[in-house]
Amino acid sequence: MSAPKPIVHVADSDAALASTVYDYVVERSAKAVKEHGFFSICLSGGSVAKLVGDGLWKKKNVDWPAWRVFFCDERHVNLDSEDSNYNALQDTFFAKVPIKPEHVYTINPKLTVEGAADDYTAKIRIVYPGSDIPKFDLMLLGMGPDGHTCSLFPGHPLLQEKTKIVASLSDSPKPPPARITLTLPVVNNAHCVMFIVMGSSKTGPAAKALDLNKSVDDDDMPPAGKVRLYHGELHWWMNQAAAAEYQVQQAKK
Structure with a gap:
């Protein structure tokens, strides 16, 4: 069985991209x-957190108390770091919407990074009990210039993780080195994944990740390209700068 093709959206402006993403998140929530x-959503940091904080909280007619918020990955630091x-979203998003604090699931930085990963697994099991791989309603993923997503980096052993739903690493090539991350089996099991990718530094990795002629096991396939949902919707939202190389590829077909 082959994975369904990603649905690619190229926005004319960053404002148009944000507006479309907000509308789709609200639609998936409802x-x-x-x-x-309830609505389970996994959020990322970086540009995704900025986009969420810039305006998602302004949306009307959202059942915020029904939200269950998790993080696609988290740095093993204090929550006010x-x-x-989490801290990147506290003032810009969580403080502005009536999501119950107990429904925002954060790491416990007082534990070791391995312990924090196990503890986060237990927190996911509050919403998704049992031993099955959880099926989150929506994940908002970003992608780094090296093609990493979550804290899954090119060539890292965690790309081969098959059993854990949350894993720890202490050797992240991007500081800080200690982190926890959702694993590929969890990401690929989601109802919907939305990549939000902006900037010219992302255009090469985005084109590689969206090249369906390549296998997810190819040596040069970036981690973001290993996200291939079999039973859900995979969307890529990009601005013109990020989509440039992908559009050249498409024009040649």
């Missing part, structure tokens, strides 16, 4: 709440 009474993905 769908999930109608189907099973400038490096914390």
